Amino acid sequence: MNFKRIQWIFLFAFLLFDLIVAGSLFLQNRFTISSNAPNRQEVILKEMRADEITSVPLSNHAQSGYYIAGTRSGKNGELGQQADKLRDQSYHFNTDELASDLETGAKVDPKHPDKRLNRLVNDDHSIALGSHYKYDAQLSDRRTVVYTQQLADRDLKSPDGQIRFRVNSNHEVLGYTQTYLAGARILRPKADTISQRHAVTWLYKHNLIPNNSQVRWAELAYTKLLNTSSHNQAVYVPTWIIEVRTKNDDTVQQLRVNAFNSTIMRSTPSSVNTSSLGK
The missing domain is CATH 2.40.128.690 (YycH protein, domain 3-like)
Incomplete structure (x- = not known):
């Protein structure tokens, strides 16, 4: 039996040992979680x-x-294509972020800004791909109202998929920034x-x-x-x-x-x- 063959035998033995140990730990962890964790x-x-x-x-x-994997969409992606439908605002792209100024401000209720902004978000001529986002009270405050993109029926709490509305001291939304995660795949x-x-x-x-x-x-x-x-x-x-x-x-x-x-x-x-x- 040559030396190279012996090396392969030892390598296989070590790999088999590692698999057995890993399997044992996995089963032990499962038992611990199910029996003792609560x-x-x-x-x-x-x-x-x-x-x-x-x-x-x-x-x-x-x-x-x-x-889930996905890619931030910019001017040349899905967000840029849908932005062509926008009306009554001026917008531009900073790399893969859309920044917009509204021609007419939207007055919002400080306690429930979503009551007014939901209509804006769900209008394709006001917000591109707005149906993919949902109001996020936990990330919002009196100066910024945040909508988070939905990913597999959950919030995407990441700067990669958000609409952030700017609110002034008169409770008016005058503009927003938007990012969008495209091509999400499981x-x-x-x-x-x-x-x-x-x-x-x-x-x-x-x-x-x-x-x-x-x-x-x-x-x-x-x-x-x-x-x-x-x-x-x-x-x-x-x-x-x-x-x-x-x-x-x-x-x-x-x-x-x-x-x-x-x-x-x-x-x-x-x-x-x-x-x-x-x-």
Whole structure:
């Protein structure tokens, strides 16, 4: 038996060993999640209450989602083509973002700006591809009203698919910016996500929710996971977005947890070749 053949035998043995270990860990994790996780989460919730952390009601039901790829559409893409229909405004493109000034301002109710803006958004001559967006109260404030693009029946909470209306001190919308994610495609079959409760208790366990604070809301939406090697294309993943307010100083932060694997999402997405995701 020659030396090269022995090398191949050892390589195969190590690969087989790795597969067995990985399979064992997977089964162990599944058992731990199904059997012990709910009880452990109850303990953590009691610890949170002891630390004077209040929260909205948290569901323990798993949801589902996809890995999705898409490309920001600009002047030469779908957004630019549909923008040719726009009337009563002047617009231009900054790379792949449409910026528009309305000829006539739209008066809005500060508490319910969507009542007026929904009519604008759903008019093809006012907003290009407006039917793909929905009012997002959580991202809006008195100076900016945000509509988020819908991706696989969920919000795309990313600058890659938003309409941002500018509101002046007289509660008038005089213009907006818009981005659009085009060519969205599912890379893998639908898979289960962690629950809302799991995401919040996971953040607390990692010391990211401070004492004497409030979990104001927790929503499952799509956010950018990573950029691909293709121009302007990225991969998006279901993400639990949790807003936390510190009661002492009213500091507000939005924390993100990858809903597939519980990874806490902190850094800017990296670039990677993701062709294998589609297999």
